[in-house]
Amino acid sequence: MNRFAAARRVVVKVGTTTLTHGSGLLNYRRLERLVKTLADLKNSGKEIVLVSSGAIGVGMGELGLSARPQDMPTKQACAAVGQCELMYTYDKLFGEYNHSVAQILLTGEDIVPGKRRDNAANTFRRLLEFGVVPVVNENDTVSTEEIEIGDNDTLSAVVATLIGADALVLLSDIDGLYTANPKEDPTASLIPVVEDVDAVMSLGGGSSSIFGKGGMATKLHAAQTACSAGVDMAIINGSDPTLLYRLFDGENIGTYFVGRKQDV
Numbered sequence: 701m702n703r704f705a706a707a708r709r710v711v712v713k714v715g716t717t718t719l720t721h722g723s724g725l726l727n728y729r730r731l732e733r734l735v736k737t738l739a740d741l742k743n744s745g746k747e748i749v750l751v752s753s754g755a756i757g758v759g760m761g762e763l764g765l766s767a768r769p770q771d772m773p774t775k776q777a778c779a780a781v782g783q784c785e786l787m788y789t790y791d792k793l794f795g796e797y798n799h800s801v802a803q804i805l806l807t808g809e810d811i812v813p814g815k816r817r818d819n820a821a822n823t824f825r826r827l828l829e830f831g832v833v834p835v836v837n838e839n840d841t842v843s844t845e846e847i848e849i850g851d852n853d854t855l856s857a858v859v860a861t862l863i864g865a866d867a868l869v870l871l872s873d874i875d876g877l878y879t880a881n882p883k884e885d886p887t888a889s890l891i892p893v894v895e896d897v898d899a900v901m902s903l904g905g906g907s908s909s910i911f912g913k914g915g916m917a918t919k920l921h922a923a924q925t926a927c928s929a930g931v932d933m934a935i936i937n938g939s940d941p942t943l944l945y946r947l948f949d950g951e952n953i954g955t956y957f958v959g960r961k962q963d964v
């Protein structure tokens with residue numbers, strides 16, 4: 701049994717490979733299921749913040765690029781095109797279930813302690829009071845290396861701590877954390893519960909997708925950030941977004957990283 705059933709404020713992060721087909725264009729069937737599930741969880745009383753990747757991948761698809769751009773201006777151009785398409789789609793789909801969305805784009809400068817971080821936190825708070833679903837991404841258009849957050853696994857953990865979330869769920873293209881890379885090692889087995897993230901950090905591998913960033917290493921770093929702030933985290937497979945129902949019913953699916961609750 702996990703603590704997700706009791707979680708009220710929830711951050712869900714979805715990656716590019718979950719949102720798009722191999723072509724880089726949006727996977728509407730999956731998106732529709734994801735939005736319907738999130739809308740339903742929201743109706744059940746949870747506050748939902750969605751951290752969505754996909755801007756660069758979707759922009760690549762729209763601009764007909766087959767390789768992830770390496771230079772900053774091309775990445776930023778793709779992100780600018782793709783972010784529009786993403787928000788248009790989220791607005792339309794959440795709107796079908798009578799929920800409003802808001803776009804929040806952040807850079808590294810906005811999440812270090814200070815006025816900009818406070819402003820962002822205040823905006824989140826007010827949006828959640830209004831019952832809106834904030835949809836968050838890195839502000840790729842203005843992010844340069846110096847102020848880059850880097851990947852949305854990290855961003856989602858930072859957002860979870862910023863808004864005092866109870867739980868963070870990373871929807872991935874893999875079922876959870878394995879004892880070894882299951883694509884290379886047939887004896888690899890899924891680890892259902894991690895009590896001490898530091899002890900499993902060595903299990904993070906590299907990134908394997910041409911459209912997105914991340915990989916297990918960034919997910920484990922996200923788990924470190926989330927768990928040390930007392931936020932429970934799970935990695936589950938995003939190919940079936942309705943798994944979120946089972947997770948929030950308290951079932952142990954994927955890998956559950958137990959947040960360290962501070963002693964009171």
Ligand code: GLU
Pocket residue numbers: 715716752753754755756757779837838840850851852853912913914
């Ligand atoms: N901000 C990037 C995008 O929307 C994604 C970064 C990531 O996948 O972690 O394409």
